[in-house]
Amino acid sequence: MRNLRFDTPLTGSSILHALRAAGRHFRPGAATGILPINFNRDREGRVVKGQFLCLGRQEDRVWDLLDEARQVLPVLGDADRD
Numbered sequence: 394m395r396n397l398r399f400d401t402p403l404t405g406s407s408i409l410h411a412l413r414a415a416g417r418h419f420r421p422g423a424a425t426g427i428l429p430i431n432f433n434r435d436r437e438g439r440v441v442k443g444q445f446l447c448l449g450r451q452e453d454r455v456w457d458l459l460d461e462a463r464q465v466l467p468v469l470g471d472a473d474r475d
Contacts, residue, residue: 394430394444394445394446394447395444395445395447395459396442396443396444396445397442397443397445397462397463397466397468398441398442398468398469398470399440399441399442399443399466399467399468399469400467400468400469401467402434402435402437402439402440402441403439403440403466403467404438404439404440405429405432405440408429408432408440408443408466409429411465411466412427412429412462412465412466414465415461415464415465417458417461417462417465419446419448423448424449424450425447425448425449425450425454425455425458426447426448426449426458427445427446427447427448427458427461427462428445428446428447428448429443429444429445429446430443430444430445430446431443431444445459445462447459447462
């Protein structure tokens with residue numbers, strides 16, 4: 394699990410849409426995927442930071458998923474304080 398902070402605040406639905414469109418959102422029964430766990434919001438209700446759980450059977454695949462999350466979402470830096 395990693396905390397990711399965004400350069401630009403997003404709506405929760407846009408985060409889910411981006412993960413789904415990239416085929417990375419975890420679904421029950423899937424072997425791998427990214428599951429958003431918690432969102433921190435700004436005063437307007439947009440997501441500025443979130444906790445993301447990367448699930449996979451092999452450790453290398455889990456780290457790859459984290460890199461893929463950074464490609465489909467406007468992540469600021471590497472990871473925020475966990």
